[in-house]
Amino acid sequence: MYSVIGKLQSRTLRVVWMLEELGLAYELVAAAPRSPDVVAVNPTGKVPVLVVDNTPITDSTAILAYLADHHGALTFPAGTIERARQDSLTQFLLDEFDAALWMAARHSFILPEELRESAIKKSLKWEFERSQRTLVSRMGEGPYLMGESMTVPDIILTHCGMWAQIARFPIVEPKLAQYLERMCNRPALKRAMAAEGSDGD
Structure with missing residues (x-):
């Protein structure tokens, strides 16, 4: 299961939407930017953060690209x-x-x-x-x-x-x-x- 950190009134919505499109299980930690939950995994305090196998991935576009490539959906193949x-x-x-x-x-x-x-x-x-x-x-x-x-x-x-x-x-x-x-x-x-x-x- 993925863990998504961030409030939906932010670019966090992009990540949660993709997870819903892909039908993947996730936990949403509705934490505000620069809150302790966020700073603990991203020193800039920015959201969203996707935690994968205890590794945080930051920046919504990077997260979307990772999910698309990892699951082979909502993207065209690299190199095309x-x-x-x-x-x-x-x-x-x-x-x-x-x-x-x-x-x-x-x-x-x-x-x-x-x-x-x-x-x-x-x-x-x-x-x-x-x-x-x-x-x-x-x-x-x-x-x-x-x-x-x-x-x-x-x-x-x-x-x-x-x-x-x-x-x-x-x-x-x-x-x-x-x-x-x-x-x-x-x-x-x-x-x-x-x-x-x-x-x-």
């Missing part, structure tokens, strides 16, 4: 052109979507108040909208980002879409809005979102 395209999409989402939302969060409630720059959000929203147009041009014809197969970047993008709604970053591309609506209705995601109220398996 499809995997290269998948990794390219993953990096694009981290650079253009996740980074903008994280910067906005830092200047909203994470940084000390005297260091916050509220004006930065205007430029971040502009970049976020421009990135949507680029993403839509890269989306496949199937129900998922890469076509007929759900992969790691689908989890990252959907989580960013949910995060954007909370942060009031508009989704301006209809194709992306329709995609997010479909993905948010996945049963595994709904189970993941309810995981803090259950034992996780």
Whole structure:
């Protein structure tokens, strides 16, 4: 059984969602960032942390890649052109979507108040909208980002879409809005979102 450390109101949801998609047993330790439970396994205090055979794996993207490769699901095989395209999409989402939302969060409630720059959000929203147009041009014809197969970047993008709604970053591309609506209705995601109220398996 895997152990996942972190609150679902964070990138921890990405990991729990993948575990639900894969039908794997896990324990969720709903610990806040920088809490003693987190610092004990990750000195940076950041979540999520996946504990595998008493070894912590940090960073949500690294965890998703490990789970996908280890279980041979939600990914294309390493060394294939499809995997290269998948990794390219993953990096694009981290650079253009996740980074903008994280910067906005830092200047909203994470940084000390005297260091916050509220004006930065205007430029971040502009970049976020421009990135949507680029993403839509890269989306496949199937129900998922890469076509007929759900992969790691689908989890990252959907989580960013949910995060954007909370942060009031508009989704301006209809194709992306329709995609997010479909993905948010996945049963595994709904189970993941309810995981803090259950034992996780």
